[in-house]
Amino acid sequence: MTDAAALLSDLVAIPSVCRTPNGGIVALVRDHLARHGVEAAVLPGPEGDRANLFATIGPRDVPGIVLSGHLDVVPAGEGWTGDPFALRRMGDRLVGRGAVDMKGFVACMLALVPEMVAAPLRRPIHLALSYDEEVGCVGVRHMIARLPELCATPLGCIVGEPSEMRPVLRHKGKVAGRLTVRGRAGHSSRPDLADNAVHLAADIVGLVRATHERFLREGPFHPLFEPASSTLQVGVIAGGTGVNVVPDTCRVEWEARAVPGTDPMTVHDALQAGIADLVAPLQAAGRAVAVESEILSLYPALDLADDAPLRGLAEAWSGHAALGAVSYGTEAGLFQAAGIPSIICGPGRIAEAHRPDESIGLADLEACCAMLRRVIADQA
Incomplete structure (x- = not known):
């Protein structure tokens, strides 16, 4: 466990916050792999300052298993009792931003690289590390698009989000968007001469x-x-400058979570149609109103069949029975949409994620390493 904990300390020390450059943490992983003779493909995204990383151990031309994780973390925020980017031990737990979501899984992957290299692998193990998962699974889309040139179509993918090492078969899909509602400003004493954007919002x-x-x-x-x-809710609304001014702009940010079998974009499209029905008669009456729409994040549901071979493999590797569904979302649905059977299975509890003093147990890392050793043995 010393290796996994030390690697986790190194990973946490790089504040790879989403939507910021991630060259430092990509270099850390690339250099670690190079020390063990593993060549990594660094795959820059269109942003220009962020990249995914993909590496294969074993033969590239036969189907294998993908171990998937993301390198970004959410901002630390307030409420920490110590430096969030300096891993520290509290009893049997390791505390730091990203410790459980999800640098703990990444640390276990990297700690097992020497054993992967030493094993006589008949089928490859792929390490797939993405950027900006926390803001809508942004980076992994570009990596998945490159997979055909990097390896044979994989047999399956394990996404190591925290699940207490229980394989997870399903999660909802998601679409989130921002609406910018436009009106016409005016003095509050004559609202009849203005168009109130907050009212339309x-x-x-x-x-x-x-x-x-x-x-x-x-x-x-x-x-x-x-x-x-499926669910739909507004999370942010902001508009206006003062009580005596009719506001001409209001921003509304919303999110939908769609059950498997429902394309999240159908929720988006239904909402847009409803908005059009609200706006059209106002515009026809000469009101100076409009609504601009943009998508902030989008990913499909995960829906692995109960009898899928990957379920049985994941249960054997993890030593735990599968869980039917979870409420949070991951990159697994995107791998599945690309034709790669996918499952969630990773160390720690999701309740620890995105909170001050985020932590993972030493026993969680140990259990994850044990699972990965069984994966390695199965590919040999």
Whole structure:
């Protein structure tokens, strides 16, 4: 466990916050692999200052197993009792930003590289590390698009998000967006001469709430999830400059979570149609209103069949029975959409993620390394 904990310390020490350059942490991983004779492909994204990393141990021309993780973390924020980017031990736990989400899994992957290299692998093990997962699974899309030139189509993918080492078969898909509502400013004493953007935004919020309530009543439903339907909610609303000014702009940010079998974009499209129905009669009456829309994040649901071979393999490797569904989202749905059977299985508890004093147990790292050793043995 010393190697995994030391590697985790090195990873946490690089504050690879989402939407920021990640050259430092990519170089750390690349150099670690090079020391063990493993060549890594660094795959820059279109942003120009961020990159994915993909490496293969074993033969490239036969199907193998992908071990997938992301290198970015959410901002540290307030409430920490120590430096969030200096890993420290508290009892049997290691505390630091990204310790559980998900540099702990990455550290275990890297700690097992010498054993992967030493094993007589008949099937390859691929290490796939992405950027900006935390803001909508951004980087992994570019890496998945490059896979055909990097390796044979994999047999399966393990996404090591924290699941207490229980394989997870399903999660909801997601789409999130921003609406910029435009109106016409004016003095509050003559609102009849202006067009209040906040009022129109409030009507849109009502539409979001009504659509969400319709999902709860009418479905479609998936019994393994809580709630069992797709959901829709507004998370941010901001507009106006003063109580005596009719506001001409209001921003609304919303999010939908869609059960497997429902394309998240169908929720987006239904919302857009409802907004168009609100705006069209106002514009026809000569009101100076408009709504601009942009998508902030989008990823599909994960839906691995109960009888999928990867389920049985993951249960054997982890030593735990599979869990039907979780409420959080991952990159696994994108691998699945690319034709690669995917499952979630990683160390630690999701409840530790995104909070002050985020931590992972030493026993969690040990259990993850034990699982990875079984993966290695199965590929030899």
